[in-house]
Amino acid sequence: MEIQRLNSDFGIAGQLDIFPGQGGFPMIKISNGSAKALISVYGGQVLSFQPHDQVEDVLFLSQQSEYVAGKAIRGGIPVCWPWFGPDPKGLQRPNHGFVRNQFWQIANTEAINGAETKVSLMFNETFKQENTWRQPFMLMLDITIGTSLQLKLTTFNTGDKPFSITQAFHCYFRVGDIKRVKVFGLEDCDYFDKLDQGSQKTQHGAVTVSREVDQIYIDAVKKLQIVDPVLKRRIHISSPNTSTAVVWNPWSKTSMKMPDLANLDYQKFICVEAGNIAFDLIKIQPGSQFSLEANYSLLAD
Ligand SMILES: O=P(O)(O)OC[C@H]1O[C@H](O)[C@H](O)[C@@H](O)[C@@H]1O
Numbered sequence: 001m002e003i004q005r006l007n008s009d010f011g012i013a014g015q016l017d018i019f020p021g022q023g024g025f026p027m028i029k030i031s032n033g034s035a036k037a038l039i040s041v042y043g044g045q046v047l048s049f050q051p052h053d054q055v056e057d058v059l060f061l062s063q064q065s066e067y068v069a070g071k072a073i074r075g076g077i078p079v080c081w082p083w084f085g086p087d088p089k090g091l092q093r094p095n096h097g098f099v100r101n102q103f104w105q106i107a108n109t110e111a112i113n114g115a116e117t118k119v120s121l122m123f124n125e126t127f128k129q130e131n132t133w134r135q136p137f138m139l140m141l142d143i144t145i146g147t148s149l150q151l152k153l154t155t156f157n158t159g160d161k162p163f164s165i166t167q168a169f170h171c172y173f174r175v176g177d178i179k180r181v182k183v184f185g186l187e188d189c190d191y192f193d194k195l196d197q198g199s200q201k202t203q204h205g206a207v208t209v210s211r212e213v214d215q216i217y218i219d220a221v222k223k224l225q226i227v228d229p230v231l232k233r234r235i236h237i238s239s240p241n242t243s244t245a246v247v248w249n250p251w252s253k254t255s256m257k258m259p260d261l262a263n264l265d266y267q268k269f270i271c272v273e274a275g276n277i278a279f280d281l282i283k284i285q286p287g288s289q290f291s292l293e294a295n296y297s298l299l300a301d
Helices: 002-010 251-256
Strands: 016-020 026-031 035-040 045-051 105-113 116-124 137-145 149-157 163-165 167-169 172-174 182-184 190-193 199-202 213-218 223-228 233-238 244-249 269-276 282-284 289-300
Touching (some): 002 026, 002 105, 016 105, 026 116, 035 137, 149 167, 149 282, 223 269, 269 289, 282 289
Antiparallel strands (some): 016 026, 026 035, 035 045, 105 116, 116 137, 137 149, 163 282, 172 269, 190 199, 213 244, 223 233, 233 289, 244 269
């Protein structure tokens, strides 16, 4: 059985176990001296991350998520690649690219010490479909679970022509009450308001959410902070190779149209997505690589 083989190749006694999760998808369960976590091999998606000193998960995962091949799992940290948002060529390809809707492969697992576990997932160029993506590539996603969560997504151009990508870690952060959350680090940044025909505006003060928001911040600083007075914690996000970040919450009306989200779920999460988005296009030359990195850590208030 596939799961047994994966466990004998990649399981780590007392720290990492692979099991059939919802929809039969292989899931990686980690528990080490610092935290516990759940990673779906489908989508290369971290679904849960909870340091031992936290009462609540850092991430939000919808109870109504579908676990069906071809659909994205709603919550955790979907990987948007090789484009963020709608198909840039208008060819009806999936929103946010195609790797969040496909199975990845486990490339390696490693107990760094009793307090950190590293999982490397791979998505390679054997995935080629007419009208989807014709450029040879390889993706490696390194996930390190410790007192903080570290992600590193490396794109290798294995072909003989350059290609360009946009990408993001589409994090759904669990919050106590969306109305009381503040996001710091985007003050005075310009943003494109996707709900106002993409018009360019300037952020005054911290970002707060009291209606649907879908904003692409440009020239964003590489350190953001989500302050949550209800869960009494701050989530620090640092991402060195990005200059864009998206803040999204669907609020009530849009949530109601989303079958994989309960009507009131919008109150429990905020998406703050570090990445290379919109005009922050990354061109990768043949034989070259580019890494998107992010680190998520917590401070109690
Ligand atoms: O429903 P999805 O394809 O997962 O997209 C969910 C959301 O992702 C991002 O935050 C985009 O900026 C939004 O425009 C989009 O609605």
